[in-house]
Amino acid sequence: NQDLLSLQHVSYIYSPGTAYEKVALDDVNLSLGKGEIVGLAGHTGSGKSTMIQLLNGLLKPTGGTVTFEGKDIHAKGYSGNYLRSKVGMVFQYPEHQMICDTVWEDVAFGPSKQGLTGEACETRVEEALRFVDLPEKYYQASPLQLSGGQKRRVAIAGVLAMHPEYIILDEPAAGLDAAGKREIFDRIRRMSREQGIGVLLVSHSMEDLAEYADRIIVLDDGKKILDDRPAQIFAKRETLADCGLDVPETVKLADKLRANGYQIPQNVIREKEL
Numbered sequence: 272n273q274d275l276l277s278l279q280h281v282s283y284i285y286s287p288g289t290a291y292e293k294v295a296l297d298d299v300n301l302s303l304g305k306g307e308i309v310g311l312a313g314h315t316g317s318g319k320s321t322m323i324q325l326l327n328g329l330l331k332p333t334g335g336t337v338t339f340e341g342k343d344i345h346a347k348g349y350s351g352n353y354l355r356s357k358v359g360m361v362f363q364y365p366e367h368q369m370i371c372d373t374v375w376e377d378v379a380f381g382p383s384k385q386g387l388t389g390e391a392c393e394t395r396v397e398e399a400l401r402f403v404d405l406p407e408k409y410y411q412a413s414p415l416q417l418s419g420g421q422k423r424r425v426a427i428a429g430v431l432a433m434h435p436e437y438i439i440l441d442e443p444a445a446g447l448d449a450a451g452k453r454e455i456f457d458r459i460r461r462m463s464r465e466q467g468i469g470v471l472l473v474s475h476s477m478e479d480l481a482e483y484a485d486r487i488i489v490l491d492d493g494k495k496i497l498d499d500r501p502a503q504i505f506a507k508r509e510t511l512a513d514c515g516l517d518v519p520e521t522v523k524l525a526d527k528l529r530a531n532g533y534q535i536p537q538n539v540i541r542e543k544e545l
């Protein structure tokens with residue numbers, strides 16, 4: 272099931288053949304499957320946003336192939352609408368894309384574009400809003416009246432209402448306080464575990480990825496440098512430092528304890544991947 276969504280030798284060059292030519296992604300291979308949370312890390316300019324735009328078809332690779340369910344998404348006759356309903360994307364600050372007068376209409380936008388009407392559409396909207404735990408009193412409110420965390424929940428509900436197989440989240444906790452951040456990440460984890468949805472989580476925070484990702488990908492200057500379980504990733508201090516990435520404080524602390532002869536309980540190690 273790892274091959275739900277994949278990049279095969281994918282490259283992307285901005286403004287090719289001009290003085291502004293920039294190789295943003297260079298020969299990247301990647302396999303993404305259901306039910307797994309994959310973290311995408313990398314310094315600013317490493318190619319993260321280029322990669323996620325390639326994965327949901329917003330950009331077309333200048334080299335290589337992007338596949339969904341084993342099919343080339345840029346093959347003649349392939350439906351971009353189908354892809355975008357199966358691979359949902361929640362952008363950083365999704366509130367900028369909320370265009371409807373009410374929360375309900377905003378969440379209904381996707382399913383109605385999929386052709387759902389009446390009760391079928393209403394059920395989707397209600398299920399999604401319940402899943403993200405948005406209080407009912409906000410269903411008819413304007414999205415603009417909500418708090419930052421509530422807006423993120425509405426954006427996630429809007430994607431869930433389309434019954435996607437895969438969700439890409441670009442810095443879903445940007446601008447939220449610690450409590451709001453934890454709440455949104457816990458919800459994302461529940462969504463992945465309970466509904467088997469695959470998640471690609473873009474984050475600059477290694478702390479957040481250490482806690483929530485099952486696997487981490489590190490990009491540096493358009494190349495995929497690492498692709499492994501968190502514990503393996505954090506063992507590669509020098510590589511991370513070369514990519515301008517931090518090792519989480521929890522991992523540093525665990526190392527310090529070990530160096531001083533302390534043992535860390537097995538259950539803590541498993542849970543936090545120290």
Ligand code: ADP
Pocket residue numbers: 285286293294295313314315316317318319320321322
């Ligand atoms: P990240 O999301 O990790 O910050 P990006 O994918 O945005 O990285 O950028 C990768 C590289 O491509 C950077 O060097 C960036 O300057 C360049 N780039 C991004 N968008 C454009 C664009 N529209 N035109 C030219 N270069 C771009």
